[in-house]
Amino acid sequence: QVQLVESGGGLVQAGGSLRLSCAASGRIFSINVMGWYRQAPGKQRELVATITSGGRSNYADSVKGRFTISGDNAKNTVYLEMNNLKPEDTAVYYCNANAVYGLALVNSWGQGTQVTVSS
Numbered sequence: 765q766v767q768l769v770e771s772g773g774g775l776v777q778a779g780g781s782l783r784l785s786c787a788a789s790g791r792i793f794s795i796n797v798m799g800w801y802r803q804a805p806g807k808q809r810e811l812v813a814t815i816t817s818g819g820r821s822n823y824a825d826s827v828k829g830r831f832t833i834s835g836d837n838a839k840n841t842v843y844l845e846m847n848n849l850k851p852e853d854t855a856v857y858y859c860n861a862n863a864v865y866g867l868a869l870v871n872s873w874g875q876g877t878q879v880t881v882s883s
Contacts, residue, residue, distance in 0.1 A: 766790040766872040768859045772844075773877030780881075781847045786859030786874055788840040793864040798835060798842040802855035802879075809858070815842060827853075849881045 772784040788795060799814030813833040815821045821833050832845040842859065859874035 766792060766861060766863050766865050766870055768861055768872055768874035770857070770859045770874040770877045773857060773879045775880045775882065776849055778850055778881055778883050780849050781845070782849065782879060784844040784846070784857060784859075784877065784879075786842050786861075788861050788863065788872070791866055792840060793866065795837075795840055795861055795863040796869075797862045799860050800833065800842070800844045801858045801860055802853075803858070803876075804852075804855040807855075812857070813844060814860075846879070849879075851881045851883045853879060854881050855879060 767789050768786055770786045776782050795817055797814055797816050800812040801809050802812050803809040811824055812827055813823045813831055815833045815835050817837055830848045835842045856876040857879050858876045861872050863870055
């Protein structure tokens with residue numbers, strides 16, 4: 765019952781930038797953690813970045829210094845600013861949320877958005 769809607773994916777040249785967004789909706793009491801994961805062809809899904817409702821963030825080593833995760837608690841929305849994109853960043857990016865829905869703790873995934881970086 766917690767739905768995640770992603771946007772912002774697309775095609776960009778190496779060195780360019782993209783900004784992804786993910787909005788959570790539903791009967792949400794609070795969100796503990798929201799984050800981004802990605803899955804490239806032939807690889808398993810991996811963590812990109814996470815952020816808590818208190819603003820504490822965590823990044824994969826491969827994106828540190830290039831990506832920035834941020835959130836808007838009032839809108840239940842998380843963003844991922846991706847700079848200096850590289851071809852190896854090409855993947856389907858998935859939004860994830862760990863939230864309190866009603867009286868239950870739930871984990872939800874978005875549909876995924878394709879990010880393609882050309883060389």
